[in-house]
Amino acid sequence: MADIRSPNELSEAYLEAGRAVGLSHNEDFNAGEQAGVGFYQVTQRDGRRHSAADAYPNPVLDRPNLTAVTGARVTRIRFDGDGSPATVDASEEEIVSAGAIDSSQLLTLSGVDPADHLERHDVDVVADRPGVGRNLQVGVNYECENPISLADADSLVNLATFFLLKRGPLTSNVAEAGGFATVTADADRPEIQFHFAPS
Structure with a gap:
């Protein structure tokens, strides 16, 4: 797992809004406590998609105690x-x-x-x-009037930024931020999950 390299400013605004309504900031949803809002970690290597299959099971498929069945x-x-x-x-x-x-x-x-x-x-x-x-x-969709979403992620400048620096909008996993919250008073763990995509 890796942190998002170049989070979109709309994702930052989403997190700020979540904190403004009383949700805590969560630095790492995989650290044991899920409640709160934060950036999702990504399955990437050097800013490129590195699937969970490539990262975890593929390197150990020869183990005798593991059987992976695909296409079933x-x-x-x-x-x-x-x-x-x-x-x-x-x-x-x-x-x-x-x-x-x-x-x-x-x-x-x-x-x-x-x-x-x-x-x-x-x-x-x-x-x-x-x-x-x-x-x-x-899906709850809103139109962004400022040119800051991922709509132009494939521009020449962004392509150059990605290939030269391994940064920029092309490193986005799209659903960059999100959170977990409870909706009932007696819940002992989050009951709802949010995803935010600046697409």
């Missing part, structure tokens, strides 16, 4: 040991990372969702979890 469409997580068309077992741990939409879909297909929803679709209930797949919302 997972349709269900098996909790009770019954068979399925293709089964992958893990003796220690499984990491399911299918994104914001497919992860909740996979949980639903596996029987983890609000029980009434599962029953309506003839899916056996493994765990009644009302929060699965709920409240996912995307």
Whole structure:
């Protein structure tokens, strides 16, 4: 993980606005406490995209205790040991990372969702979890009247800045800043996540 090299001034303004409404500043969302607003760290090397796959599993794919399967469409997580068309077992741990939409879909297909929803679709209930797949919302857009967004990131000046200095708007991950907050008084951890993209 790396810090953003050239944060956009709109991202700075977003953080200032978050602090103005009482959210704390968070220097590192991966350090244990997520609440607050701050810059997201990026998977980059020298200002270029360096995917999580390139950074972490690819260098250790030859380990005997690791099996990576790509291009597989997972349709269900098996909790009770019954068979399925293709089964992958893990003796220690499984990491399911299918994104914001497919992860909740996979949980639903596996029987983890609000029980009434599962029953309506003839899916056996493994765990009644009302929060699965709920409240996912995307996009509140505002037009920026000043020429400071990432709209002209591919200009000749920015291309030169990137290739010569490994800095500038072309090092942006787009969703540069964000935050985590609670919305209910008795919540023991953040319930909502924000992303800010100066695009």
